Amino acid sequence: AQSVTQPDIHITVSEGASLELRCNYSYGATPYLFWYVQSPGQGLQLLLKYFSGDTLVQGIKGFEAEFKRSQSSFNLRKPSVHWSDAAEYFCAVLPGGKLIFGQGTELSVKP
Amino acid sequence: GAVVSQHPSWVICKSGTSVKIECRSLDFQATTMFWYRQFPKQSLMLMATSNEGSKATYEQGVEKDKFLINHASLTLSTLTVTSAHPEDSSFYICSARPDRTQPQHFGDGTRLSIL
Numbered sequence: 001a002q003s004v005t006q007p008d009i010h011i012t013v014s015e016g017a018s019l020e021l022r023c024n025y026s027y028g029a030t031p032y033l034f035w036y037v038q039s040p041g042q043g044l045q046l047l048l049k050y051f052s053g054d055t056l057v058q059g060i061k062g063f064e065a066e067f068k069r070s071q072s073s074f075n076l077r078k079p080s081v082h083w084s085d086a087a088e089y090f091c092a093v094l095p096g097g098k099l100i101f102g103q104g105t106e107l108s109v110k111p
Numbered sequence: 112g113a114v115v116s117q118h119p120s121w122v123i124c125k126s127g128t129s130v131k132i133e134c135r136s137l138d139f140q141a142t143t144m145f146w147y148r149q150f151p152k153q154s155l156m157l158m159a160t161s162n163e164g165s166k167a168t169y170e171q172g173v174e175k176d177k178f179l180i181n182h183a184s185l186t187l188s189t190l191t192v193t194s195a196h197p198e199d200s201s202f203y204i205c206s207a208r209p210d211r212t213q214p215q216h217f218g219d220g221t222r223l224s225i226l
Contacts, residue, residue, distance in 0.1 A: 042220065
């Protein structure tokens with residue numbers, strides 16, 4: 001069955017430091033992959049998506065993600081984290097018509 | 112960009128009442144809309160897929176008679192929680208997409224509290 005795993009439930013980074021959030025998926029073919037961000041009490045905002053082509057995709061707010069087929073991964077990165085990046089991050093895969101979400105990674109940013 | 116509006120953002124009501132939540136795609140037509148439920152500190156759980164002009168498809172374990180979904184137009188889907196009870200208290204989020212090749216866009220969610 002298709003699934004998405006985000007191994008880190010909670011990550012804390014210092015402001016200005018680099019960030020990498022991990023995402024692994026289980027799917028037979030190349031899926032559509034997404035990263036969403038959710039601020040407390042809010043809906044989800046799409047950061048970036050991968051459908052095909054260049055495996056390094058750029059998103060909004062300075063985020064990027066790299067699709068690695070050999071590792072079944074789609075890790076999210078940002079070179080320098082800002083305090084406003086503190087939120088919950090969800091990786092998702094679209095194997096067909098319905099999104100499957102990972103468990104989420106809560107990002108805290110310390111001054 | 113694609114905007115999805117969800118209303119109300121917060122509702123408190125007494126046990127036994129019914130609550131309707133609206134989800135609108137403001138700048139695109141959405142043949143498919145989705146309804147999710149989210150518990151604190153957890154991921155989103157898909158409740159149902161709503162297709163314009165047809166019956167919704169519910170996920171396993173979701174009560175169809177409890178959570179009524181209507182998708183009467185290409186820009187509006189509604190979720191009605193019937194005879195709500197405290198265990199129905201949760202954060203409900205809708206999403207919509209123009210077609211299967213496009214990503215889903217999410218509303219800001221509705222916080223439902225049943226007293």
